[in-house]
Amino acid sequence: MRFRPLIASVLLIGLLGCGRGGGDAEARPAEAVRPAFDGQAALEAVRAQVAFGPRVPGTAAHRAAGDWLVAQLRASADTVVVQAWTHRTAGGVSLPMRNILARFRPTAAERVLYVAHWDSRPHADAVGSVQPTAPVPGANDGGSGVAILLEVARQLRGAPPAIGVDLLLVDGEDYGDFDTDTDVLIGSRYFAEHLPAPGYAPLFGVLWDMVGDSLPVFEQEANSVRGAPEVVQRVWATAQRLGHGAAFTNRAGLSITDDHVPLLSKGLRVIDVIDLDYPWHHTIDDTVDKVSARTLQLVGEVAMAVLRELER
């Protein structure tokens, strides 16, 4: 993921500011019933991923973690589709890639797509990083979003959805260089070009990225607001109904280059739920102790409620 603190986003803040009612505390509707979700189990799923070691494409840890994720999802979903291919990098390296798509009610026409990236970054090259050539453990960057999807899958196994649900783990999001747009978003780009069915068109989708920080603040990411404003509206309204309006703030956020961008370009209405305010981003300190079960609980409740509300 890469954000762009440019004039465009400042402009957007200005535009969105007009006509908006004010702070989060204002006009909060009666709290909705909280859907079942186990934040502690999600935290264990972060721990399990990190225990494989950094999930850097081309490494044994990446292969083993991918096998584990497939097995976990096969135990929950109606069907799991693995897209496997080889990505040749700009530097000429061949990388084995896998997107993992867990499907509930795979023939249902009305469906929702949830996305997270399961790879972790090969280099902890954040500005000021003490070990810029070491790999990123990826507890929050990658691990947290995957954990949300694994726990959503477990909940849906217990209480199957009335609608179709697709949980997509994409590979190779964080491999290369965002500045030059080289070897990044590899899996989401592949998925956009290899949709699971002709005319595949979920009602909407949500990318969950960096969703485990102990102080969650999700601003409304600018590409999402521009590309699928009704989905932003839906997810934030659900969060606020659940009483999670402090985390899901109505503030306009930056433009972020993330896995939702290739999907939006393909015409899928996918937004990005992301917390940029994470001091350990792309450092060796993106470790499990930085991830909070309480935050995962909050985000997971929103993810589940968005699905359950469609069933009514």
Ligand SMILES: [Zn+2]
């Ligand atoms: Zn990253």
